[in-house]
Amino acid sequence: MDKPLLLLLCCLQFLPAAAQKTPFEQSDGNETATYGQVISWFNMLDQKYEQAKLVQAGSTDSGEPLHLFILSENGNFEPGGDRPVLLINNGIHPGEPEGIDATMMLSRDMLEKNSLPENLVICIIPVYNVGGALNRNSYSRANQNGPRSYGFRGNSRNLDLNRDFIKTDSKNSQSFQQIFQRWKPHVFIDNHTTNGADYQHVITYIASQKDKLHPALAAYMTGSLNPVLDRILTDSCFPPVPYVHFRETTPESGLIGFYDSPRYSTGYSALFNTIGYVLETHMLKPYEQRVRASYVFMEELIAILERDHQALLEAKSLADQKVKEQEEFTLHWRLDTTSFDTIEFRGYKASYKKSELSGKPRLYYDTSHPYTKQIGFYNDYRPVITVGRPKAYLVPQSWSRAIELLKLNGVTLQQLERDTEMEAEVYYIEDYKTVKTPYEGHYLHYDMQVRKEKQQVKCYKGDYLVHTNQPSVRYIMEVLEPQAPDSYFAWNFFDSILGQKEYFSAYVFEDLAADLLKADKELKQQLEDKKKHDPEFAKNGAAQLDFIYRRSPYYEKSHLRYPIFRVN
Template identity: 40%
Template sequence: MLKIQNNICFKRIHITFVPSILISMMKGIKLTLLFLLISATAFSQNSGFLNLKYEENYTPTYDEVIEMYQKLDTHHENARLFEKGLTDCGKPLHLFVMNSEPEFDVEAIRNQGKSVLLINNGIHPGEPAGIDASLQFADDILRNNEGMAQILDNTVIIIIPVYSIGGHLNRSAYNRSGQTTPYETGFRGNYANLDLNRDFTKCDSENARSFHKIFSEWEPDIFLDTHTTNGSDHQYSITLVPPPPTLFPPVMKKFLRNTFLPMLYTEMNSREYELIPYVNYFYHDPKQGIAMSQEGPRYSSGFASMFHTIGMMTENEIYKPYADRVKSCYQFIQVLAEYTSENSKNIQELRAEGIRESMAMKEFPVAYKLDSTQFQTIEFKGYEAVDEQISPVTGLPRFGYDKSQPYTAQIKYLNTWVPTETVPVPEFYVLPQSYREVIERLNLLNIQYSRLQNDTVLEVTVDYIDEITSPAQPYNGHFYHNKVETRSEVQKIKYYRGDLVIPTRQEKIKYLLEMFEPKAEDSFFRWNFFDNILDQREYFSSYGFEENALKYLEEHPEFKAEFLKAREQNPELARNHRAQLAWIYNNSEWKEKTWKRYPVGRIFQ
């Protein structure tokens, strides 16, 4: 039978030997032994050390995935499979670490000057190409296939085998209606029915909490999340949602635009599987142009950008054979790992300089728009779109693609997002200790803060929420505030012993600004962590407030004049008894200061 020595498989048996083997077996060796021998030979030829079956449109079950990583752990001293916290289904989140030597301590690895590449798989378990590709890649690099082990000389590669374990366990042939292969896949929602690629900032799931710990511990330089898309049909097996340069400080922005992204496309296109930006339609027809996506912090790659990690997502094309999806994802992982290793020191230095630039910034963008006037021209290989194809199911016209009409065209690629609103960067945030869920998330990421030692009054800048809009139905478990209008005031507010004082000028400054500025796209406020301020705790009754209202008007003649003027100018107000009392209540000290007052105070220099 096939044996393993020194972590390298024995060479495959040459086919010219087979007849002699058959003859000897006909003379006495059982036919079953022949079958085992041939199977073992094919196994070593096609899959290396692991029994992957993506060529047969099969992706491994969760147990099979973990068993394969355990097998690699057992047979290679420079690889280790760790359990890193829990997931919503109660099973542990695993992390597979590969190094050039049996050293797995993060601090020791950083002291050696190595960069860290983190690969996340199975966040949507119906999109499993990255699961197979990462297994194949890990097997090949650990067996030093084609000299690949040298990648680990400068870079440690860490892999999350399956992120949405509950979703992966919910396996069926009917989970992913748009794809025909592989024959069975997992479910998009996790065990708590959350879309985990919308959960990175709000961090509702145990999966996200465990991920935060991994991310904070390893502080990866490069991050990849593997996906599959059922969008546009075209000639490419793989597309890329790139790290948006606009989300990074100047030195990293320049590197991404001029060096890193061109390298990815050039290197991929020199190999078997060409790469194209994710086909995000800006116009109806991709021939007229496509646009760069800018994923916010709720998404994995946007989350990574808050920590100056170069994060991206591959999107394999659902309509291509599953083996091509896996192989093209594998090729991208290989290209990314090779570049990370070859440029390890430079990438780390760029991140360090980017952090310094961010820590010195005075203004922070909280909103962006795509600039339609800026674009580059790229080659795009598509299929002609047909609006009047006849459906074989309904017999009626439908939209589709005619694969008998491939084309190659030069198209616009809109790849520049510009800030539309900025806020000044404070020196400190002051957070009341009552917001325990927020503090828990800060602790997961090792955010630095101190606590007040005594009750005290601080002069802070606070926002009032003037207007919000929210959907009628929840979005991933929350009523996300999609419109937020604010105004600011400077107030003296009493805080208590134990309240948090959070300095912004720390390495994770972008996370703090993204999460604590209420108008930022994925702030704690937008995700309902501070919704308690939107309720009015005090109120008035029309009968009970009458005496105090009259007294207030008598004691404040200027206010009374404003009230009478308002009543004169607004006939509807003049006819409504309660409305007039409400005007007095809401425009005087009777109105509670904390109603709609965002509870996070800012301290500026």
């Protein structure tokens, strides 16, 4: 049997036997539903079936509401209880709409066939990036094979919402976090389309980075969930492979496990002990294949979670309990390039030919030369920055944006009832780097270096203590510790501390500095040692005056002092 016929037969076995067809089905797999059609479709299912409910779950930057579609076999549409929750997110990048069309069909088929899982609640965000979905076009995905028209990657404020799960600049992100914290999902799927190399696989996916996930969940995911999912997908004519992010120029060099820091959806979900999947279907495969692949991925994962519901409940419960007792947390990780597994990869031969535009050699993939071979998969990450957990953090009420987001993400805060003083560990920002051009509306900081010292700090009625013995401790640590790559500090929440507010007039301070050196022999010795070991400093009178000033009582303590304090 030739390959096109085999692929057709594989796809046909997943065609639904439903009377009412989606716009995708009506167009023979060439169109994706518009935002209005999507909401009308799920509203129709809500009206028709008692096991389905469509609700407005918040606002978006577009002015349109964010919807949540809930599938519950027993008709209970409230969170809690003894059933795991699967949350599916569609259209975070509306130019990658496979999940939108696939969940429309999958929801209908499960309801029509009365095949909803008994032991799993399914929550679906039909379209997350509503503004991007409304900005419909046929050209922004230049490398993609269909559909005919689709939405735009940026939302109505031109934000990439898959970089907005910590800084939360968008109303979409606020609404998502309300949904997430209300339903506390056990597993999360974010549906996408991948760019990059050409290869035979229709399905690639990112699973939560195993080393960053709590061991109880990582063991279940890597030991049971992923292997079964991979086997079933392969048997269903959609053999998967990890997201094709490779070490060098082409995939044969080895694939690298994606570093899903908390700015991304699965990095965010992992902070709350939720197993996450980013499904990335291949851009160059026909749209009809990509939608069917998305359908099968979700259908099979649902079946596995239904089977494993008790094991999943126990793993997450154990992780939630243990993380409250954890004493050290890794904030930053680095790929171990010496450790790898081997996986089967079905690719195309990569070659070079003369570019018709530049005349220079250009890369291309020769689809007439497919191959199947074992390649390396580098997916072990090692801790780079690890910190001990304080008993609590003190967050002054003046930093209202941080307080709002902590509350939004289910963090319990205790407000002080009176003015007081307490001993705390205080960070000073010794060094940091900043990107040269804006990244998602921010000048992101990175490579932060800090110095820690103990101080008596003043606290005021209305300030907040954030105790760390709560299930959301990983979120707390990774947003409040400044060295974390997606901390609130990294996203510019506290940039005003980086600017000095007071200084001195040199001609006045010269005499005062001389008096300070006479009175403080240790300071005078520090100055002499600095001049001795730094010839440029020894020739610079202004630098020497600044050196004395920064070690004097006149220098403001708040300059470069990180405003969130660790309390033990």
